């Protein structure tokens with residue numbers, strides 16, 4: 001009797017903590033959406049009245065290309081990998097289109113850029129899937145190779161400097177119906193394909209399987225090299241598409257345009273609940289993670305800090321949010 | 333009050349009113365356990381009854397929602413396994429607790445285990461040859477379990493908890509463990525012993541606490557004939573003694589002499605252990621494989637399953653030479669493998685559904701959209717057939733050990749099989765479902781599948797197999813018809829002794845300890861009770877002609 005009486009209070013406290021934790025674990029979207037809401041409210045407090053349709057448009061326009069890069073990370077992280085070459089591939093793709101558009105026209109330029117990306121992805125996939133190179137090393141190496149090749153190309157093409165083609169610029173930076181950026185026309189179908197693909201296709205399931213337990217996947221008859229080669233090709237193609245949007249968004253042609261988006265793309269996936277060890281997560285969480293990072297970044301800008309301070313704060317916040325989030329949700 | 337009471341009764345460990353819920357899953361409701369000094373106390377219960385959870389709570393690995401724990405009459409809250417270890421409570425958990433990427437010695441250092449006592453216990457348990465600098469991931473599962481046990485013993489615990497310690501062990505190592513456990517009786521310290529094998533309980537335990545659905549439903553003195561009582565408590569219904577269909581009632585399954593074997597091995601060799609294995613496996617039969625630890629059976633199954641390539645010999649499937657480069661090749665040829673180690677076979681973070689459906693999606697052709705209706709139908713049938721407790725279905729790692737094991741089997745039952753390679757499939761599965769699995773294997777065979785069944789539980793041979801082969805030193809040394817395959821005979825063959833040779837003392841002792849007529853009778857009546865009570869896909873009294881077997885089977 002006395003024993004039960006003494007354990008009473010501590011047990012209640014424990015129960016509530018456990019209840020919260022299991023809620024977060026089973027519905028990881030809830031704390032994420034709550035955090036996003038808080039950030040929106042804070043944005044509105046910092047600069048009263050700023051949150052409105054126009055603000056939403058600005059946020060979405062910035063978020064879409066990052067969300068596509070974060071899709072690359074989500075998919076590769078599900079298999080326990082990562083794709084650090086997305087920045088270089090995206091920049092390269094944007095640059096190739098801009099430098100070729102005058103001579104061969106936009107559609108052909110896009111095709112060439114996609115083929116270049118495909119080759120990079122194929123090599124990544126073969127390295128990771130067939131030769132078992134660690135994805136970190138493989139894709140980091142690949143990003144150097146791609147950067148070097150793009151630089152070489154830059155020197156070869158005498159500064160044609162045609163500027164970003166108008167179609168790409170519209171896609172990357174214009175909005176329709178007041179708030180909706182044109183980039184959503186690209187993003188929404190892609191997002192649907194990724195979301196449905198992960199849940200309802202055999203290939204999507206295999207990504208999780210290979211990431212969760214490669215031995216089990218093998219014993220069940222999966223050949224993981226096939227899965228991985230296709231995966232890194234998909235990732236590179238997505239990166240190229242993101243590259244087109246970034247070029248249009250910034251209206252700049254540069255071979256290192258997207259480099260600074262690589263860390264946020266990884267962070268968005270981690271914050272969105274995708275495990276870097278593989279086997280757990282999804283694109284829905286990643287999208288919310290991207291929105292969170294986008295709002296944080298704009299919040300820091302609106303606070304008027306200099307660029308250097310903003311970078312420090314942004315990096316620190318990414319680490320803090322990721323750490324807090326994994327702590328809350330990663331209970332076994 | 334509790335503390336006064338327990339000092340008076342001299343209990344070493346007393347837990348009462350323990351409860352624990354995980355979200356909607358009630359793992360423990362009102363569990364109590366009282367352990368006297370010097371006793372070996374069995375903790376029994378069906379899969380998912382809460383045994384492992386209780387042990388984890390007692391050793392501080394999991395925190396209870398409520399209840400009290402008292403050690404030597406003093407009430408205690410244990411916060412971590414390390415703290416529990418200092419307090420004399422040590423557990424060998426159901427899943428190996430060594431870090432795979434460290435060598436054994438470093439693993440020992442992590443738990444501050446003194447090396448000399450550890451070596452002593454390792455020798456006692458028959459594993460003196462183990463190289464302490466080998467990486468844990470390269471040590472076979474059975475040896476890992478022994479390492480876990482020796483490590484626990486080396487810290488000289490007051491209460492040693494063994495959670496299905498023997499499930500992954502072959503007969504000879506099981507015997508060593510039982511011996512070591514038995515020697516602790518009557519001393520100062522106690523053992524809590526979890527096992528689904530009633531023989532072991534009868535052999536070493538003094539009393540048994542039975543859990544059902546998270547509640548302690550009975551405490552039984554283990555004596556002659558108390559098995560029946562334990563089983564009744566476990567299942568919650570009288571295990572009535574309907575005459576059971578014991579496995580191999582041979583005559584009906586006489587083979588036509590001139591049929592081609594489904595699988596034929598000719599002098600297969602692989603690795604350092606498998607030298608020259610030859611046997612034939614026919615459609616419609618369950619062929620048992622019996623071997624002591626490390627006689628090449630692992631290598632044999634790896635070769636058959638396509639995970640390793642043989643270094644010599646020939647494998648024929650349906651009369652054609654087969655060379656598997658990948659498990660996918662074996663699966664395509666109709667050979668599916670229920671892995672020895674469930675940690676190897678399961679996607680721990682994925683759902684029960686995804687785990688069972690995994691083989692459906694591995695081929696390139698199946699990479700597209702999944703037919704949800706079809707998948708659900710197959711998966712649901714498999715879950716029902718194996719009675720998987722899916723209360724915690726979201727992630728397989730949250731299932732109880734036995735239910736995880738069932739998922740590894742369900743995966744291959746769901747798709748329909750031609751040839752099933754089972755490596756100790758009933759490891760850690762409770763007696764009710766075990767007999768269900770026996771019925772399932774028999775039904776598969778009756779429906780035309782060929783089943784190769786390695787078992788470390790020798791009595792399974794007579795319960796399910798038509799005949800058995802014995803592997804010793806990497807060679808098939810004997811073939812025994814089910815009718816003759818009683819446990820002494822099998823053990824004798826497993827040690828490669830001729831029938832006319834006197835068994836050495838140890839072996840004789842083992843034979844006595846592992847097989848008694850009374851025990852077989854209990855098992856049989858459980859089989860009958862379980863099948864009639866649960867009403868699974870087939871009933872014991874009237875085996876179907878194959879209508880209930882998975883549809884793809886020929």
Ligand SMILES: Nc1ncnc2c1ncn2[C@@H]1O[C@H](COP(=O)(O)OP(=O)(O)OP(=O)(O)O)[C@@H](O)[C@H]1O
Nearest residue numbers: 354359379380381382383384385724730732733734
């Ligand atoms: N982390 C967890 N999250 C959710 N449910 C859990 C968790 N751990 C255990 N459970 C549930 O608690 C119940 C009891 O599990 P436990 O592992 O104690 O069973 P058990 O008696 O050891 O069974 P077995 O004989 O199969 O090993 C099961 O229904 C299981 O699904």
Ligand SMILES: [Mg+2]
Nearest residue numbers: 384426732733
């Ligand atoms: Mg258990």
